[in-house]
Amino acid sequence: MITVWGRKTSSNVQALMWCIGELELSFTRYDVGHKYGGNDTPEFLSMNPNGTVPVIRDGKGSPIWETGAILRYLSNRYAKDPFWPEDLEARTHIDKWAEWSKINIALNFTAPIFWRVVRTAPQQQNQDEITKAIHKLGNVLNIAEKQLQQHHFIAGNHFTLADIQFGHILYRYFDIEINRPYHPALINYYDKLTERPAFREHVMISYKELSVS
Numbered sequence: 001m002i003t004v005w006g007r008k009t010s011s012n013v014q015a016l017m018w019c020i021g022e023l024e025l026s027f028t029r030y031d032v033g034h035k036y037g038g039n040d041t042p043e044f045l046s047m048n049p050n051g052t053v054p055v056i057r058d059g060k061g062s063p064i065w066e067t068g069a070i071l072r073y074l075s076n077r078y079a080k081d082p083f084w085p086e087d088l089e090a091r092t093h094i095d096k097w098a099e100w101s102k103i104n105i106a107l108n109f110t111a112p113i114f115w116r117v118v119r120t121a122p123q124q125q126n127q128d129e130i131t132k133a134i135h136k137l138g139n140v141l142n143i144a145e146k147q148l149q150q151h152h153f154i155a156g157n158h159f160t161l162a163d164i165q166f167g168h169i170l171y172r173y174f175d176i177e178i179n180r181p182y183h184p185a186l187i188n189y190y191d192k193l194t195e196r197p198a199f200r201e202h203v204m205i206s207y208k209e210l211s212v213s
């Protein structure tokens with residue numbers, strides 16, 4: 001049994017929960033962080049000194065934090081080919097796209113765009129900054145677009161760990177009111193993700209509680 005500490009409105013928790021759903025693992029999840037609090041207690045900080053979510057424990061194992069490390073742990077322990085291949089070269093290819101997604105997609109979307117649109121009052125929003133951030137993210141999404149024109153998924157023709165790191169951001173990206181650059185293969189890919197039950201359950205979640213308006 002996996003224990004998860006983290007509110008379901010956290011994008012990192014969503015990535016983790018989507019992975020747990022795809023791997024059909026049993027879990028208990030506690031709402032921690034943001035309006036739920038609980039991430040500044042001595043007990044929580046002894047598990048994760050950063051005070052961030054998610055944190056997991058697998059059975060009586062040590063606490064694990066950092067979403068990328070958690071996803072790799074779950075995949076090493078519970079996933080099979082082709083989600084997380086045995087072959088080192090094939091696995092590294094998946095890991096490369098997962099890492100690329102975390103650094104280029106999540107970091108260029110969450111704070112620079114999502115927070116500025118959803119977590120900032122409309123009268124305080126800086127449209128110039130938002131437009132520049134959308135353009136910057138768009139340049140990275142051009143790389144994903146090319147990849148998705150040639151493959152069904154972000155790292156090739158199978159659904160893998162890289163799709164979790166890449167795709168979990170897309171619900172919010174396509175749901176918020178912004179002018180998005182046109183990426184037809186990305187739209188088609190996103191539509192396919194929305195047909196996955198675990199994506200619908202763990203990622204397509206209202207972010208209203210984060211909104212200031």
Ligand SMILES: N[C@@H](CCC(=O)N[C@@H](CS)C(=O)NCC(=O)O)C(=O)O
Pocket residue numbers: 010011012013032033034035039051052053054065066067068
């Ligand atoms: N690098 C960490 C970042 C974790 C992080 O920043 N989590 C956010 C939620 S997405 C958090 O804990 N925010 C404080 C809160 O929810 O109270 C990871 O990938 O797990």
